[in-house]
Amino acid sequence: MDDLEQQLRRALARKDPSPWFEAKVLAAVAAQQTARRTWWERLRWATVPVAAALVLAAVVWQHRRADAERAAGLEAKARLQLALKVTRVKLEKIQHKVQTATNEL
Amino acid sequence: MKTAAQRTEQPKPDEKHSTRDFAELLRANQSMVFSIAFHSLRDRAVAEELAQEVFLELYRRLNELESEAHVTYWLRKVTTNRCIDYIRKRKLRMAVSLDSAPEPSSTDDHEDVLMSRKLRALISGLPEKARMIIILRYQEELMPEEIAKVMDMPLGTVKSHLHRSLALLRDKIDRSMGEVR
Numbered sequence: 399m400d401d402l403e404q405q406l407r408r409a410l411a412r413k414d415p416s417p418w419f420e421a422k423v424l425a426a427v428a429a430q431q432t433a434r435r436t437w438w439e440r441l442r443w444a445t446v447p448v449a450a451a452l453v454l455a456a457v458v459w460q461h462r463r464a465d466a467e468r469a470a471g472l473e474a475k476a477r478l479q480l481a482l483k484v485t486r487v488k489l490e491k492i493q494h495k496v497q498t499a500t501n502e503l
Numbered sequence: 504m505k506t507a508a509q510r511t512e513q514p515k516p517d518e519k520h521s522t523r524d525f526a527e528l529l530r531a532n533q534s535m536v537f538s539i540a541f542h543s544l545r546d547r548a549v550a551e552e553l554a555q556e557v558f559l560e561l562y563r564r565l566n567e568l569e570s571e572a573h574v575t576y577w578l579r580k581v582t583t584n585r586c587i588d589y590i591r592k593r594k595l596r597m598a599v600s601l602d603s604a605p606e607p608s609s610t611d612d613h614e615d616v617l618m619s620r621k622l623r624a625l626i627s628g629l630p631e632k633a634r635m636i637i638i639l640r641y642q643e644e645l646m647p648e649e650i651a652k653v654m655d656m657p658l659g660t661v662k663s664h665l666h667r668s669l670a671l672l673r674d675k676i677d678r679s680m681g682e683v684r
Contacts, residue, residue, distance in 0.1 A: 403641065403675050409619035410626070410642035415551050422551075423529055423558045430559060443523040 510568055517596040524632050525562055528574055533558075535643070536582050542638045545627045553589060557582050579643065580653045588629040618677075621679065633668045636661055 536557050540550035555594070560581060562576070568574050626637055638644045639653060647665065651658045 402669065402676065405615075406626075406637065406641040406672075407620055407623060407644075408615065409622040410538075410542055410638060410644060411539055412534045412538040414534050415554060416547075418528075419533060419537070419551055419554070420529055423533075423555050424526060426555060426559055427525065427562050430562070 525565060528561070529558055532575065532578050537577055538639055538642055539579065539582045540586055542623065542626065542642060543634055544589060545623070549589070553585055554582070557585060576653065579639065583639065583653060587631045587635060621676070622672065625675055629668055633664045636664045637668050640665060
């Protein structure tokens, strides 16, 4: 090992940072932690109105769906009643014709 | 002087660092991180600022690091990369004038101090990668293989940087000594 390498070791010996460096870093870490916690807490509180809005939207959607189903059911009932009425009239006509033919015999 | 192997503790694979361990890691590694930054940037305030950023990053990644040896390796790597980035951004290659260096006096101690000062100035004039290689070799006592790993460089490149930088430093020192005589 030559003299230059020894001199380099001496020249590049480790040095200490200022005495308050450690405290400064720990304070920065604490500040970072607080900032992160505040962000998380804000997010946590934001979840309450978001959840409420989601529940409300689900209830409204369900209600509208039930209304639409009820309307479709009423329409189907009306169609069925009309169909039965038409059938009844046709049957009465047929019955009348049969009755007339029987009387003529 | 402690060697790199003595400074680096054996890995403990199962050990997970908690937040509480951070203060101990900071205490154990602050002079290493600060010195790498200080020797490469030659500015105490900037070196402390950079070292603080490195430790904040360490705190964020604490759970990803498996052992103290891993932490030491990670700190060297991140500090080295940040120093190189900083030097590149600020174009901090300081022009070194050997003529401006103070003349050595007759006492050996004083001569040593002046020589160290002159060497540090010469090192700060090296290109950023060569500078970091010299710092990792002679401050951190890392072997070329370890430097190659820390700096993500081929071993041959590290060796040739070392060889060239030492030759350059030797030449400049010899010339300055010749001028003094």
